[in-house]
Amino acid sequence: MPSRLLRGLLAALAVVPLLALWPAAPAAAHGGPLELDLAGDGATGVTVRAAYKQDGHPVEDQVLRLVLNATGEGGRRVGPVQLDPANEGQGFYTSGAVLTPGRWTVVVTSPEPNPGKAEATVEARVAQTAPPPQAAPTDPGGGGTWRWWVAGAALLLGAVVALALVSRHRAKAAAR
Structure with a gap:
């Protein structure tokens, strides 16, 4: 009887490493409409946070196409400008310095298969520079x-x- 128990235990231990080779179930794929949060960057650009409406997870795809169009005071126009992924993390995009100082109505859109749209009023300002370091x-x-x-x-x-x-x-x- 003890040898049967021992063989069963050894067989179970042999099977455990093989479970690691079992194919994993596919991860839940993200997709569908996007939630776009748009804001000024404090200077003459904008930043956008893109997340899936379905589950709120940030967009991980670096080839997502977000397009900016802006209308300023006096009929000034900027766009279409494609936004680039930002270094701040997944789901963040930035325009760079595309606006001139003043008030702008900015619209960012994303085409199918991940449609999304955000609109905001942005006050673009001249970028501030850091004060010179004080001498000791x-x-x-x-x-x-x-x-x-x-x-x-x-x-x-x-x-x-x-x-x-x-x-x-x-x-x-x-x-x-």
């Missing part, structure tokens, strides 16, 4: 107090080493 405050005398601390520490270390050497020399002389 300097000592008006030009020396800086840190140099005095380094000089003092060096003198103190030198005195400790000299005392150790003198003490060692005296100990050797006394031992003779």
Whole structure:
């Protein structure tokens, strides 16, 4: 009886690695209409987040074709401009600097088989630049107090080493 149990156990252990070779069920394919969230990028471009309406998952396909058309004050027009996938993550697209400063009505569309449309009013602004880095405050005398601390520490270390050497020399002389 124990040998039967042992053989059954060994057979079960042999089957377990073979289960890893079993074909996986296909993943649920995304598709269908898109939910497009459109916003200005803070300068003269726009960003779009694309997700499937069916389940809210971000669009993973890098060849999705999103097209921007914009109308500005005074009848200015931009587009059609194809949006590129952005580096921010899956489902994010960006236009780059395509608008001039001012108020724009922007429409982004996606054709079949994944139709989608978003419209928003965007206030395009001149891109801001970072302020120049501030220089570190300097000592008006030009020396800086840190140099005095380094000089003092060096003198103190030198005195400790000299005392150790003198003490060692005296100990050797006394031992003779």
